Amino acid sequence: MSRVVLVTGGARSGKSRFAEGLAEKYAPLRGYLATGEAGDTEMTQRIARHQGRRGPEWQTVEEPLRVAEAIRAHEARFNVMLLDCVTLWISNLLFRCPGGAAEALAQVESFAGGFGSLTTPLVIVTNEVGMGIVPEHPISRSFRDLAGEANEIIAAAADEVYVTISGLPLRLK
Numbered sequence: 001m002s003r004v005v006l007v008t009g010g011a012r013s014g015k016s017r018f019a020e021g022l023a024e025k026y027a028p029l030r031g032y033l034a035t036g037e038a039g040d041t042e043m044t045q046r047i048a049r050h051q052g053r054r055g056p057e058w059q060t061v062e063e064p065l066r067v068a069e070a071i072r073a074h075e076a077r078f079n080v081m082l083l084d085c086v087t088l089w090i091s092n093l094l095f096r097c098p099g100g101a102a103e104a105l106a107q108v109e110s111f112a113g114g115f116g117s118l119t120t121p122l123v124i125v126t127n128e129v130g131m132g133i134v135p136e137h138p139i140s141r142s143f144r145d146l147a148g149e150a151n152e153i154i155a156a157a158a159d160e161v162y163v164t165i166s167g168l169p170l171r172l173k
């Protein structure tokens with residue numbers, strides 16, 4: 001059984017950098033599983049910022065939907081994998097799966113249920129999205145609730161959990 005670590009935090013809280021540091025304790029080669037997509041200029045710039053930080057010891061796998069399958073397909077190639085991030089994954093599922101939030105949550109449950117059979121350590125990045133004001137639109141509230149539920153499911157199954165605030169990590173589990 002391989003170790004699973006979850007890192008949660010707000011936007012630009014330093015969670016990706018901290019998660020990369022955890023993964024860099026393992027020898028190369030390291031796999032970076034990106035769920036983000038370069039749909040517009042802003043996202044292209046965000047992705048470029050992340051890519052610029054990762055060195056040649058990282059290889060990128062891009063998969064917006066079939067995250068568990070991508071990990072299974074690639075884990076044997078790497079000494080560690082980093083999934084960045086759960087929030088965009090479930091957002092992609094919410095908007096593209098016919099079953100909406102229920103189907104997205106079922107996929108998260110199946111993903112977390114498979115941690116015990118991973119053969120490579122996994123570091124997972126997610127976002128704390130539910131700490132602000134209640135969103136005005138129902139779809140935003142649905143996403144906020146899904147994100148909270150997904151984080152709770154993954155945190156319960158993970159071996160270690162951290163939150164980053166203002167660039168500083170705090171161990172929760």
Ligand SMILES: Nc1nc2c(ncn2[C@@H]2O[C@H](COP(=O)(O)OP(=O)(O)OP(=O)(O)O)[C@@H](O)[C@H]2O)c(=O)[nH]1
Pocket residue numbers: 009010011012013014015016017033034035036037038046047049050051060062084085088
């Ligand atoms: N497709 C793709 N996406 C990437 C790549 N590198 C990073 N990303 C995505 O970039 C997203 C994170 O970017 P940001 O929005 O800048 O992160 P942030 O939450 O503001 O900042 P941090 O707290 O530092 O993580 C993640 O969802 C990744 O999936 C890549 O090589 N390809």
